[in-house]
Amino acid sequence: MGMRINARLPHAADLKAEYPLSDSIKELKRKRDAEIQNIFTDKSDKFIVLVGPCSADNEDAVCEYVSKLAVVNDKVSDKLMIIPRIYTNKPRTTGEGYKGMLHQPDPDQAPDLLAGLIAIRKMHIRAIKEGGMTTADEMLYPENRSYLDDLLSYEAVGARSVENQQHRLTASGMDIPVGMKNPTSGDFSVMLNSVVAAQSPHTFIYRGRDVTTDGNEFAHVILRGGVDKYGTCIPNYHYEDLVRLLDMYNKRDLKNPAALIDANHSNSNKQYKEQIRIVSEVLHSRNYNPELKRLIKGVMIESYLVEGCQGIGSNMIYGKSITDPCLGWEDTEQLIYKIAENC
Template sequence: MSMKINHELPLPEVLKSQYPLSQELKEVKKQRDEEIRRIFTGESDKFIVLVGPCSADNEDTVCEYVRKLKTVADKVSDKLMIIPRVYTNKPRTTGDGYKGMLHQPDPDKAPDLLAGIIAIRKMHMRVMQETGLSSADEMLYPENRSYLDDILSYEAVGARSVENQQHRLTASGMDIPVGMKNPTSGDLSVMLNSVTAAQHPHHFIYRGNDVETSGNDLAHTILRGGVNQYGQTIPNYHYEDLIHLSALYAKKDLKNPAIIIDANHSNSNKQYKEQIRIVSEVLHSRNYNPELKKLVKGVMIESYLLEGRQDISDHMTPGCSITDPCLGWEDTERLIYDIAEKC
């Protein structure tokens, strides 16, 4: 066979016992989860800002970034819920390229998933220890989330995964918000079908077990733009797009309708500076229409210490993305204060 086993990976319970979450951090996460839930249920009118690197590639620079974020978060805590974007798995369209810290805890070295699952757990814990902010990550591999399910406060299902049955069923067993992105085609019905599936109970096989879920009432939509049959990007953050999705939501019997706008990817055509303008337009649409103000719960922004991106090499600059280009810190700080003022 063409598949070779490198390591037998530890069970999630074993890894959690080796790298346990302290009682203090469990309480931090519990309080954060409760506050985030109140936003999605409409009990709180705070606006969510999911912000951070396209891919978390280095523990020290990620923690430096989130420490800066914490300083800003404290100043806008009456208006905003800041959730650090600490993405440790990176989907690749063709399968090539850096796949995130889970695969390569050191981008310069060969893949090592045993070291990777330890590295990402330790990094997420360190972020919470140093800042009191619990993070968001992408559920790229449904079975792997069990290594982090006691740490994360938000998860996203990406455009390439949103039609996958295992992602939908696993999301139905989560007790935190899970955002379903529209697929790369831009088809909103696929995204809404995923939300519907995640909000319902299911019976399926998970990590070799027969499991039953109760449904996730915080499953919701993320608009990230799409690509048409000619490879042209089609954004879907405009007022008309939000009104259209609002009408589609109204036809469905879904709990806690919510939209998050991903300001990068196909909405910006990866022109990272456009995120500033896109967020401004989204805030204007919310303020213009009271229904959208209730429905659009937040934005997702790709940002790091330094703007742009770089290739993996032996002379990389710490804090600059090695995947998609990101806003730099100065622009990010100004943008967060602007969101707090206008939301």
């Protein structure tokens, strides 16, 4: 085979033992998990705001961002459930480019997966400790999630992964909400089929073991827009799209129908400032239609300390995205307050 072994990676249990969670973090996760699940079961009417950088590329910048988010959270926690987005794995359409801190703990250095595993676990733990909020990450590699599964309160399956069998079956064994994004084509049926799979029990091979799952009743959809055959972005956050999603949900026997709206990606055509307007429109649609208010549980926003994005190189700006462009902190803070007022 054209493959060579660079290093043997530690078992997840060994890495967890080396970088353990404190009792206070374990209790925080238990409490936050219950609060988030209550939103999906309609026991709570809090609105989810899953917000953070497109890619978590720098521990200090990410933790500074989360600390700022914590100050805002103290003011809006009666209405909002803020979940810091700390994405450490990045899908690459062509396989080229920065693949996230898991691959490259230092973005301008060669890949080092062992250092990456340590870096992402330490960063999530530090962010939770300093911000007082458990976090979200993307499940890009299903077998790698066990390195973080004791500290995450939310996971997302991306547009390029949502049709993958292993992602769907792994999601069925998770005990936290998992969001299944619509594929890049924008197809709602594919997305909902993924929710059906994730909510169902399965037996399959996972990390060299024969496992059986119970199904995840908190699996739900994320609308992130699509792209047509000409490469044109087709948003799916408009009122008509939400009503169509509601109708398709009503025709399926799924537990806890729910959706989050991703305000960036193909919904904004990566015009990051558009996220402000898109979130406002989503809130208007929810308030206009009581059924949509129950279905739409939150929004996803890409935001960092400094707005826009930059290339990897010398003289990089601290706290500015090195992948997709993000809202800056000032716009983010005002947007969160606006969401709290209008949700």
